[in-house]
Amino acid sequence: MNSLNAPPTGWHAALTLGFARHDTRTVLATRRHHGPLVVQKSLHPEGPGICHAIVVHPPGGIAGGDALAIDIDVGNEAHALLTTPGATKWYKSQGRFGAQDITLTVHDGAKLDWLPLENIVFDHADVRQRITVRLGEGATVIGWDATLLGRQAAGEQWTQGDWRSNFELRDANDRLLWAEQAMLGAQDAQRSDGTGGAGLAGFPVFATLWAVGRACTRELAESLAEGLPFNDALRAGITCLPDNVLVLRVLGREVEAVRQLLISHWLTLRPIVHGVPGELPRIWAT
Template identity: 45%
Template sequence: MQMHPPPTLAPWRAALQLGFEQQAGRTVMRRLEQYGPLTVQKPLYPEGGTVCHAIVLHPPGGIAGGDMLQQDITVGSGAHALLTTPGAAKWYGSIGPEASQVIQLRVATGGTLEWLPQETIVYDGARARSQLQIELAEGARLACWDLICLGRPAAGERFKRGSWRQTLRIQRPDGTPLLLERALLRGGDPLLDAPVGLAGQPVMGTLLLSGQVDADTLALLRALPSAPGLRLGWTQLDGLLVLRGLAARAEPLRAAFTQAWQTLRPTLLGAPAIVPRIWQT
């Protein structure tokens, strides 16, 4: 009897390119190119025509070993786009190949981009690499967050195997860096439980907003109520306001980030705090 190896599924290759421009006082999606399983729903205008909302969809529902995803999003002068996702991104365990994602965001002078995806769940055994590169012109406005859940705490799963590699770079169009961070977290590493690391908290996150606030506003932000056990820290950099958090579950950290975004959106982004409807479904 002849034996045949089990069939294997080819990894996904997917790319999405979006471009937003201002046209007669309205933000429109002028560019949409896609390859593979990455797309967006039609442009939505829950705030009127000034702000264009778009929901990025990844129909497979998860990222497996060997998958490669790319997103390139550009916001032109005077345009305002808000992008989010319909649910958590999932990076599955892998027995070999590494999965990767590269997200390139570009915002022109006078443009505004809000990149607010729902949380990322890194399964035990995942081998994942994520790069977020942001090109921010002088006078551009940005709100961006990233919430990472290592393992699945609700299911009792710890991040004991695998690796999570992450790069965040924010720069001017000429290459001048505003912020550069790199992280490598390995499953089971003592750093995950160390006080100088994640202190045993499986969920971490960063919220970034362009602009400056005064000392009184920063004190008000630090005094915002939060869930018990949630660890939050605000930092004002040159032209960037940063909130970092650690939590046992994703929901309270996402709620804290949403509250901070709602508080600062009118001042730093010039728009009222209207929560995307997809977050409430």
């Protein structure tokens, strides 16, 4: 967590998972954890070739001073799907920021579906998040990151705090394929009508889905763009970057609508990018 300059106090937790291909089966071969960050039993609901794992943070959220590190390694030709049982909550920071550092390494010919449920940023939360994706030769990945500013269910807006995130996508030679930074300050971005939105046209929910692989072409992006919404409740756009990288961006009024848009596009992209049918993780139905 040094790259995030993590605070010295609070919950510190780390989880390392390694997936390996054994004949026709993908298995969870490595599992190490420190502190309150664990994974439930690995599952194979789609058959032996795809291993599902659910990342669990028992405290239920990240407070000021907490520092979490998640390191996922998908070995050659393996296929892993990871999700969470609920949203990641970022609590009031009490003068200290919370931090999460996620590293996803997908080796030659491997596949990864990274599908955590959304972040919920509480009022007065100070957040630092970093996601680093490293891809081997012929690897494919579909992942997303979604954030809700303020607790909608409690009628709370995000009036004070900061959200800072860094994302990097690199190939097997450590060549940078795509990078971006986001720095959102609630107090500086409040609108005169009180709706907030942190410079996001007043929308409290924002998300990015990324897909990488040989099938991620400009033609695919153009075909998907035709059906994307652009209205007062939900807006989305898709871009094809160099090196076969698709980026879908979403703004929304309600987190459920954004989540369903991400899921529908993952289901569409999975057979195209990974070559396997889309099937919803069972945990989402509970």
